[in-house]
Amino acid sequence: MDTPQQKEDKISPQAKWWVDGQRIRYKGFWFKLEFITASEAIRAHYTPLPSDIILASFPKTGTTWLKALTSSILRHSSPLSSSSKDLDYLNPHEIVPFLEIEIFGENPSKDITEISCPSVFSTHLPLSFLPETVKTSGCRVIYITRHPADTFVSLWHLYNKFGTEISIRQAFDEFCKGLVPAGPYFEHVLEFWEARDRVMFVTYEDLKANPEETVRRIAEFLGCKIIVEKIVKECSFEKLKNTSKERGEGVHWSGTKYDMFFRKGVVGDWKNHLTQEMMKELEDLADLKWRGSGLDLNIFNRSASQ
Numbered sequence: 001m002d003t004p005q006q007k008e009d010k011i012s013p014q015a016k017w018w019v020d021g022q023r024i025r026y027k028g029f030w031f032k033l034e035f036i037t038a039s040e041a042i043r044a045h046y047t048p049l050p051s052d053i054i055l056a057s058f059p060k061t062g063t064t065w066l067k068a069l070t071s072s073i074l075r076h077s078s079p080l081s082s083s084s085k086d087l088d089y090l091n092p093h094e095i096v097p098f099l100e101i102e103i104f105g106e107n108p109s110k111d112i113t114e115i116s117c118p119s120v121f122s123t124h125l126p127l128s129f130l131p132e133t134v135k136t137s138g139c140r141v142i143y144i145t146r147h148p149a150d151t152f153v154s155l156w157h158l159y160n161k162f163g164t165e166i167s168i169r170q171a172f173d174e175f176c177k178g179l180v181p182a183g184p185y186f187e188h189v190l191e192f193w194e195a196r197d198r199v200m201f202v203t204y205e206d207l208k209a210n211p212e213e214t215v216r217r218i219a220e221f222l223g224c225k226i227i228v229e230k231i232v233k234e235c236s237f238e239k240l241k242n243t244s245k246e247r248g249e250g251v252h253w254s255g256t257k258y259d260m261f262f263r264k265g266v267v268g269d270w271k272n273h274l275t276q277e278m279m280k281e282l283e284d285l286a287d288l289k290w291r292g293s294g295l296d297l298n299i300f301n302r303s304a305s306q
């Protein structure tokens with residue numbers, strides 16, 4: 001039986017996020033209630049098949065790009081695979097569903113048995129919220145991450161579009177405290193980092209610095225033979241953004257218009273928004289929270305070939 005502290009750690013209400021409603025702290029992470037309920041359903045009912053592919057990420061770290069790349073890799077390596085639909089017609093989020101909403105949410109919008117093989121899912125849940133079998137079933141998990149400063153800035157812009165009422169300084173403090181959806185960022189990254197013997201770990205910065213090499217690594221991890229340049233071109237920021245514009249407005253379940261997933265797509269935009277002092281705070285936090293794990297902010301400075 002849980003001690004009062006353990007209970008408190010599991011469900012500790014309540015925090016109001018910048019824009020919408022309440023967040024609940026559950027097992028050390030902040031989520032809306034519906035995500036917590038869904039994570040329990042996932043743990044109870046989801047047994048990954050060895051052929052399943054799970055794309056995991058903290059929000060705003062490159063999820064959309066990784067979804068596009070993975071579906072493009074699968075489509076080009078096996079043109080008959082219907083799990084990899086054409087990016088000319090669909091937003092990457094329409095191709096790869098979130099486990100915690102579209103599959104195991106309160107009103108799932110997809111029937112898991114209808115999804116073709118290999119099934120590709122995504123998740124913003126921490127590793128500890130997923131079933132243990134994710135580590136043992138042979139399914140492939142790819143985790144994408146991004147420098148916390150650019151992650152925060154991307155999140156800040158998104159929430160501004162929804163009408164943020166607090167200053168960037170206040171929002172930054174909340175990010176540092178972990179009070180953001182799926183936060184804290186540092187613990188989220190650390191969980192997947194510590195499982196990297198089973199999880200492929202990719203950074204947004206690797207993809208930007210050396211897309212061909214990183215895509216080649218992803219394809220190899222998935223056991224796919226492809227023409228790398230074709231995939232990189234098909235999933236470039238410009239291409240996806242233009243396709244999204246041409247298609248007109250569509251709205252993701254989160255309320256995000258599809259074209260809002262493509263804002264600037266660069267490394268280092270934090271310099272336009274954060275002070276050196278704020279960056280130092282992030283560096284200190286990384287130091288503190290990742291100490292002893294072998295993980296540090298230098299992973300965002302390396303190119304994929306190193």
Ligand code: PAP
Binds near residue numbers: 059063153236237261
């Ligand atoms: P999500 O967690 O809400 O799905 P996610 O896709 O992880 O969002 O992150 C969005 C970021 O990825 C945006 O970054 P920015 O705000 O700094 O611009 C978005 O522009 C960027 N992005 C999306 N697609 C691409 C792409 N093909 N190449 C590079 N960056 C991309």
